[in-house]
Amino acid sequence: MxxxxxxxxxxxxxxxxxxxxxxxxxxxxxxxxxxxxxxxxxxxxxxxxxxxxxxxxxxxxxxxxxxxxxxxxxxxxxxxxxxxxxxxxxxxxxxxxxxxxxxxxxxxxxxxxxxxxxxxxxxxxxxxxxxxxxxxxxxxxxxxxxxxxxxxxxxxxxxxxxxxxxxxxxxxxxxxxxxxxxxxxxxxxxxxxxxxxxxxxxxxxxxxxxxxxxxxxxxxxxxxxxxxxxxxxxxxxxxxxxxxxxxxxxxxxxxxxxxxxxxxxxxxxxxxxxxxxxATALEATFNNYMAGVVLLSLAVAAGVLGVFYAALERVERDYRRQHELEHRLLHLDTEHQRMLQVEKLSALGTMVGGIAHQLNNPLVGVVNMAQLAEREAEDPARTRELLADIRHAGEDCRGFVRRMLEFSKISCFDSKPTDVAALIEDTVLMFRQTEARHLPVEVQLPDEPPLLTIDPILIRHALFNLLQNAAQATEGNAGITIRLEPLSDANSGAPGWSLSVADRGRGIAPEVMDKIFVPFFTTRSDGTGLGLPVVLHVVLLHDGQVTATNRPDGGTLFAIWLPQADRHPV
Ligand SMILES: Nc1ncnc2c1ncn2[C@@H]1O[C@H](COP(=O)(O)OP(=O)(O)OP(=O)(O)O)[C@@H](O)[C@H]1O
Ligand SMILES: [Mg+2]
Structure with a gap:
């Protein structure tokens, strides 16, 4: 200035x-x-x-x-x-x-x-x-x-x-x-x-x-x-x-x-x-004229200075505001990082707790039953019974450990053009063989089912988990509906497909909804809480999304969105 x-x-x-x-x-x-x-x-x-x-x-x-x-x-x-x-x-x-x-x-x-x-x-x-x-x-x-x-x-x-x-x-x-x-x-x-x-x-x-x-x-x-x-x-x-x-x-x-x-x-x-x-009069006129010119120049200079000052102040104000904004953003970012850290730690806590819980229950049973077997060693029939229970508990532990190992293996996948309609039919067939109540499963496919570049084993596994959860939530004989339909991504507009599983079960309570994708979170006494985390993991590997919503007429709808574009393996 x-x-x-x-x-x-x-x-x-x-x-x-x-x-x-x-x-x-x-x-x-x-x-x-x-x-x-x-x-x-x-x-x-x-x-x-x-x-x-x-x-x-x-x-x-x-x-x-x-x-x-x-x-x-x-x-x-x-x-x-x-x-x-x-x-x-x-x-x-x-x-x-x-x-x-x-x-x-x-x-x-x-x-x-x-x-x-x-x-x-x-x-x-x-x-x-x-x-x-x-x-x-x-x-x-x-x-x-x-x-x-x-x-x-x-x-x-x-x-x-x-x-x-x-x-x-x-x-x-x-x-x-x-x-x-x-x-x-x-x-x-x-x-x-x-x-x-x-x-x-x-x-x-x-x-x-x-x-x-x-x-x-x-x-x-x-x-x-x-x-x-x-x-x-x-x-x-x-x-x-x-x-x-x-x-x-x-x-x-x-x-x-x-x-x-x-x-x-x-x-x-x-x-x-x-x-x-x-030249007295002439000079007086000239001096007056010069005084006018000087005054006018001063007025113009003052005006220009004023305008310049105002502009400068505005620039400075904008700069200060931006600086403040950047500072606040930085602060928010730090807060956010801290929250993520806390969330990660709490997820780790949940995970460790879950593992401990999963292993502790059968182990407590094993110890108790082993004590009983010692005490009742004279009764061979009772001892055999207790030993069979101990083996069951050990098998439970092994099953749990296997599921965990499966979970850790999911990150390596092999994608190829896959007929999604055929994949759904296969999965339903497999599900019917394992599901004891024989719940009706309806499959709604488009006229021209797509060929998507996906890992068929992983997607089948994810769909199977959703069908299992749907069946476990269903009371009575209500049916399950699988639907495949074209759907563009709501945010980017990218073309893709929606694969959804809807049940008519009890739905998900609001306080539970936030935690269902957290590993080891379960509301079931015999659940491991790994089904939905596996689904989420598989979908993310495919650059897709998964959502859970409670249906207005009761029950839950899980929808997997997969992009249409050919994926390249990561
Ligand atoms: N279709 C559904 N309807 C209602 N609640 C559901 C449904 N699917 C999942 N849930 C809730 O989400 C929780 C987590 O599901 P998830 O599949 O991860 O574990 P799980 O089914 O409890 O155990 P696992 O799948 O290991 O046997 C379930 O315990 C249940 O409370
Ligand atoms: Mg499950």
Whole structure:
């Protein structure tokens, strides 16, 4: 039971762990897919915003007043004619930078910081537009720690470069929109190797920000839609930078994080875009689901254990009952053996008593008569008489001893196919010669008397004994009936024949009935009590049976049953 419980617990644990792992994998894949979506949408956003800036730049170049002011190098004119447009772009499209720059890349006018002008611009986008003579767009990292999507469009007239129009948009605007669209928070992390600490700190002060340069060893936060979790340390950051995803607890919240690379306009990697997904609700649902699975597993395990326990108990109960039964049977068997022993001893006692009785009576007579003969020796006639009596007694003893010897010889028999009808007729004939009263004997035979493999001498002897007993029990002149008929064995159904002897005598008393087959049991003064034991012995040698019953209309019926099948001598 213990082993079964352990095995069941292990199976359940494996089952629950498997579910947990599958779920965790599904969550990881979901985050990976979301990260890929962020990267795609961010690139799309860069493209679409760049395209918007191109359209705006072209529109400005087509504006007569702005074009004339630019040609003249008229800052006031640019201010007057472009200001409204710039303010609309700033409020509606978050375009934060607008430059008018000369063909020598010297800045003419900045609408976002009108006071600064006259400097040479040598950012990547400007240099590329200058050399390629076409519009260039891309992310530009500023020394003060700004990241801006810039478009620089050359202003040309008939092969002549008039200068450049440049527009810029802070990356914060881009990550806000992408984050909103995909329901994630985004943080721009810049590799410190592309920034200088002092410049960056100056930029933070100018923009009124409190960025922490020392929080991470390799990167610094530049823009974010939400704070990075406080639990994110250098080690966790390193594994995220390696492309792995992480689950970080932030108070009650659980954040799943991953990163996608960030490149500047020149195609150089400058940092990472960190993606944070609030998985608190998802995890709560998952935890509830897992708790349900665990409870269900426990209930199933308890049910299975219960059923198994009940079955085991039943088996044990059955086993105990069987064991008890076997024990009782063994006990009964021992009792039975003891009873048989007692019965054997009592039969032996009866036998010895019988022999002693049979021999003692004539011997007592012999002694008495010998004493009388001594005393009356003078009377020769009396002495002869007594001597004749003594001889009779001796002959009785010899007869008894002969019968006993006959009894002991019965075990060797010689069976052969025998006409049973003829055997009966012979026996009746012999019986009539010895029986003084000439009692009528009726023989009832079947139409086709059988040929049975038997020992004819033994069976005749048995039948003769039954006829003798019947005659001895009969008072008056009542007849005896012998009947031969086919009869199957009541128990096995084996075919056979019944040979019965019925008399109309006194019957057998119930208390006597149990003892009639015991050797030396007799109710007759001149009987030896060996007649029926001989019958029983002969019948058993033939694999048959013998029964005695009192007939309802008076008298006794002895029936010998003999099997039909050919016997083989034992
Ligand atoms: N046909 C019968 N009717 C009534 N009692 C019988 C009959 N056959 C046998 N018995 C009883 O069974 C006893 C035993 O019979 P069994 O033939 O063994 O011995 P026995 O006839 O007494 O002596 P033996 O046969 O040696 O002369 C008889 O003494 C008698 O009481
Ligand atoms: Mg007898």
């Amino acid at each position: 213990g082993y079964f419980a352990i095995a069941l617990t292990l199976i359940m644990a494996v089952f629950v762990t498997a579910i947990y792992m599958v779920e965790a994998k599904v969550r990881d894949r979901d985050l990976a897919e979301r990260s890929a979506a962020v990267a795609r949408l961010f690139a799309l956003k860069l493209d679409s915003d760049g395209n918007l800036m191109r359209a705006v730049a072209r529109a400005m170049m087509g504006n007569q007043a702005i074009a004339e002011a630019f040609h003249r190098g008229d800052r006031d004119g640019l201010e007057r004619n472009a200001r409204d447009l710039f303010e609309t772009l700033r409020s509606d499209h978050r375009i934060t930078h607008l430059y008018f720059t000369g063909p020598d890349r010297i800045n003419l006018y900045r609408l976002h910081t009108p006071a600064e002008h006259g400097d040479r611009i040598d950012r990547t986008t400007m240099l590329q537009a200058h050399s390629r003579k076409q519009a260039v767009q891309g992310l530009e990292l500023g020394p003060l720690g700004t990241l801006t999507l810039r478009l620089v469009m050359p202003w040309r007239q008939r092969e002549h470069s008039l200068g450049y129009v440049e527009l810029g948009e802070e990356v914060k605007h881009l990550i806000d929109e992408v984050g909103d669209s995909l329901a994630v928070d985004l943080v721009v992390l810049i590799d410190k190797r592309y920034l200088e600490r002092k410049q960056w700190q100056r930029g933070q002060a100018l923009m009124n920000r409190q960025g922490d340069w020392d929080r991470f060893s390799s990167h610094v936060t530049l823009a974010q839609t939400s704070r990075l979790p406080t639990g994110l340390d250098n080690r966790a950051l390193a594994s995220l930078l390696n492309g792995e995803s992480a689950r970080i607890a932030e108070g009650e919240r659980s954040l799943h994080m991953a990163m996608v690379p960030l490149e500047n306009a020149a195609g150089h990697p400058i940092g990472k875009l960190a993606i944070m997904r609030d």
